[in-house]
Amino acid sequence: MAMESDVRLVGVTKRFGKVTAVDGLGLEVSRGEFVSVIGPSGCGKTTMMRLIAGLDQPDAGQIWIRGERMERVPPYERNIGLVFQSFALFPHLDVMANVEFGLRMRGESSQPRQEKAVRALRAIGMENLARRRIEQLSGGQKQRVALARALVVEPALILLDEPLGSLDARLRIEMQSELKSLQRQMGITFIHVSHNQGEALVMADRIAVMNAGRFEQVATPTEIYKEPRTRFVAEFVGRNNIFEGEVAESRNGIVRVQTRHGVFAIEGRGRAPAERQKITFVVRADSMRTVDAGGPPTENVVSGVIKGLEYAGSVMLMVLDLGSDQELKVEQHESLSLGRAAPRHGATLTVTWTAADAHLLPTPSLTAHHMPEEERDVR
Ligand SMILES: Nc1ncnc2c1ncn2[C@@H]1O[C@H](COP(=O)(O)OP(=O)(O)OP(=O)(O)O)[C@@H](O)[C@H]1O
Ligand SMILES: [Mg+2]
Structure with a gap:
C-alpha cells in the first residue's frame, strides 16, 4: 500500500466468555476515508468500535492508528472523536458547554474555545440553540450536539456508532449529506456503524459487511451492491x-x-x-x-x-x-x-x-x- 493506513486492524479478536464477539478482523482505512460497517444485530460492530477507541482490549491481533500500535495508548491519547449512543451528553450543561468540553479539557483558553464551538455548531445547524440545556432538546438534536462535540477537537479519526439512529427519515437524509460534506471538508477519517444500509450506500467510500464477528466483504458501495461476494452479503444488502x-x-x-x-x-x-x-x-x-x-x-x-x-x-x-x-x-x-x-x-x-x-x-x-x-x- 502506497500510503500508510490511518487505521489498521490485523487479526483483531475479542471474546466475552464463550462468545467470540469479533473474530480475526482485518481492515485498512486510508486517511480521509469514510468506511461504513453494516451487519445484523450482535455481529460485533460496537465491540470493534470499542476496541479501536481503546475502551476494551483485544484478546488477539493488533490495532494501529497512524502507524502506531495502540496496545499501550489509553483512550484519551488516541485522538479519536466518539459518537456512541452510550456516550451521554452532560444533561445539566447547555449545548455550548457540551461542545466546548473537549477543548476545555485540553486547557484551551476561552476565546478560541468559543470560536471553535460556534463553528462546530454552525456546521450542524444548531448555533441558535447554543444556550439550550441538553434535556430540552429532541433526540435528533442531541445526536447533532454529540457530533459537534466530537468534531470540535479536530480528531484524526471519528467513530460513529449508529449516530443517526433516532432521527426521523427527513432529518436523517439532511444529516447524511451534512455529515458527508463535513467529513470531506475536514478530511477526517470516519468509521461509521449503521443498521441502515441505505445510509451506508449513500455516505461511505467503502462498506464493510460484518457477520458473526467477521468481515464478509469490504468494498465500494457499488461493488457490494452489484457484486456481492457471499450469499450473506447478497441477502443482507439490497x-x-x-x-x-x-x-x-x-x-x-x-x-x-x-x-x-x-x-x-x-x-x-x-x-x-x-x-x-x-x-x-x-x-x-x-x-x-x-x-x-x-x-x-x-x-x-x-x-x-x-x-x-x-x-x-x-x-x-x-x-x-x-x-x-x-x-x-x-x-x-x-x-x-x-x-x-x-x-x-x-x-x-x-x-x-x-x-x-x-x-x-x-x-x-x-x-x-x-x-x-x-x-x-x-x-
Ligand atoms: N460486555 C460484554 N459482555 C458479554 N458479551 C458481550 C459484551 N459486549 C458484547 N457482547 C456480545 O458480543 C456480541 C457482539 O456484540 P456487539 O455489541 O458488538 O454487537 P453489534 O453488532 O454492535 O449489535 P447491535 O447492532 O445490536 O448494536 C454479542 O453476542 C453480544 O452479546
Ligand atoms: Mg452496537
Whole structure:
C-alpha cells in the first residue's frame, strides 16, 4: 500500500466468555476515508468500535492508528472523536458547554474555545440553540450536539456508532449529506456503524459487511451492491434473488445453470465453472422485466403468482411465488408497466432478465479462506 493506513486492524479478536464477539478482523482505512460497517444485530460492530477507541482490549491481533500500535495508548491519547449512543451528553450543561468540553479539557483558553464551538455548531445547524440545556432538546438534536462535540477537537479519526439512529427519515437524509460534506471538508477519517444500509450506500467510500464477528466483504458501495461476494452479503444488502443450481454447460463465456425453476444463462465474466458444479447466482430485483407470457424472450424467464405488492413512490415492489418454497423479488419502475394491466394479488406474472444481470457468487471452496493469510490469527 502506497500510503500508510490511518487505521489498521490485523487479526483483531475479542471474546466475552464463550462468545467470540469479533473474530480475526482485518481492515485498512486510508486517511480521509469514510468506511461504513453494516451487519445484523450482535455481529460485533460496537465491540470493534470499542476496541479501536481503546475502551476494551483485544484478546488477539493488533490495532494501529497512524502507524502506531495502540496496545499501550489509553483512550484519551488516541485522538479519536466518539459518537456512541452510550456516550451521554452532560444533561445539566447547555449545548455550548457540551461542545466546548473537549477543548476545555485540553486547557484551551476561552476565546478560541468559543470560536471553535460556534463553528462546530454552525456546521450542524444548531448555533441558535447554543444556550439550550441538553434535556430540552429532541433526540435528533442531541445526536447533532454529540457530533459537534466530537468534531470540535479536530480528531484524526471519528467513530460513529449508529449516530443517526433516532432521527426521523427527513432529518436523517439532511444529516447524511451534512455529515458527508463535513467529513470531506475536514478530511477526517470516519468509521461509521449503521443498521441502515441505505445510509451506508449513500455516505461511505467503502462498506464493510460484518457477520458473526467477521468481515464478509469490504468494498465500494457499488461493488457490494452489484457484486456481492457471499450469499450473506447478497441477502443482507439490497433486494436480491438467490438461485442455486448445477452447471449444465459452460461455453463461450456463458454458463447455463440447471435450477429447480429451469435453466438460466449467466455471463461468466472470466469464470468458467466445471459442468455439474454446484453454484449460486444472484439477480437483483430491479433487473427483472415483466414480459407477456408466451412472448419473445425464451431464456431466463420465470412465472410466478403475485403474493406481495407494494408501491414505494414510483417503484413497484412485488413478490412472486415460484413454487417449491422460492420467492422472487421484482422491483419495477412505474414507467415500465405503462400499457400493461396493473398487477394484482393472485395473478400470474412472467418476468425475464439478461445473462449480464445475473451474478455468479464465488463458490464456497474459493470463499472459505478469502481473507488474506497475514490478516488471520496474527499475534
Ligand atoms: N460486555 C460484554 N459482555 C458479554 N458479551 C458481550 C459484551 N459486549 C458484547 N457482547 C456480545 O458480543 C456480541 C457482539 O456484540 P456487539 O455489541 O458488538 O454487537 P453489534 O453488532 O454492535 O449489535 P447491535 O447492532 O445490536 O448494536 C454479542 O453476542 C453480544 O452479546
Ligand atoms: Mg452496537
